[in-house]
Amino acid sequence: MKIYSFLLFLFFSSSLCSQTFIGNQKDIDKILSNIKSFSVSVMNSDYKSIGLAYTEDAKIFPNNKEILKGKEAIINYWVLPKGFKTKYHKIKPEEIKIIGDEAYDYGYYEGITLRPDGSESNWKGKYVIVWKKINGDWKMYLDIWNSIKQ
Template identity: 30%
Template sequence: MEAASGRARQGRRARLVKRSSRDMEYSSGQLPVNFYCEASSMVLTVILRNCRCVCPGLGWAILCIHVETRRLPLCLYRTLSLEMIMRNIASAIAIVISLSAPALAQKAEIEANNAKWIEMFNKGDFSGIASLYSADATALPPGSAMVQGRPAIEVMWKSMAEQVTDPKLTTVDVKPLGSSAAREIGTFVLKTKGSTPQDVTGKYVVVWEKVGDDWKLATDIWNDGK
């Protein structure tokens, strides 16, 4: 009698779990991966999601792990031991870390270069600013012709410094383009000069190239507005 009652409770629990799993909705960009352990009748679901926080565009990161204890047809699941499951999870974490580490390093170096750019602009060191660009860099200022090469870029920023001051740059996103290039999206705020200074906000896109050990701006485009 007690055994039958236990089996009934187990059946109810299995049905509830199955229903909750069936009704579970995965949002766009999420991928559930199920593993089944025959010895313990354990279903382990590793939910992955397209990583868009720290390392955008790099692949799948572990969002959460959901464990259920129920018996399901083995054909629906990969039959793995618990040890193998944990080993696969560890491998997945290692892959995510290996993919995200270079992106984090690139972002840190790019933000450091942006800080140098701001410091040089405020000091009036426009040759220093030009040195942050690659030798054949192209700048595309709003409403003006393209500016190519370091000497021309130096003249461009010297001219702009007569009209604006106090620039601030915020990196929004860095996407690796291989090991020696990256695309940065960001926003800027600066002040106009004159008797009635005004704040100007805008956005920019920069393609960075690794030249030797240094990151250089290869293409620089920006415009006003959000």
């Protein structure tokens, strides 16, 4: 009985945090790689690479702000004030679905910002990204997110 209960626990707990990825595996892998690279760029304050992650006509929908359009506005959004650093940034997709040369993904993000005084701010939220395949690479076209109160 103990083994049966343990197996049921494993089955139900694994389904609670399961991911659903639908589409060509090579494209899924590229999107996942781009997600990881984006987080690295954010942590390194590599604004050029952040800009390259988006399409030329991209739009972002930051929490409590107007829609920002185009790479220049998007890059300016990501530039941190002097003395601030993103110490940790991770995007955790729940679902990725590829439909032709477009895809969407949604899930959760989390991070830690280091302030000039040495203190840290932890944050997390949920997001949706619409991707476009351009010249064999997947770029973010629409990027919307909002925070979750901790």
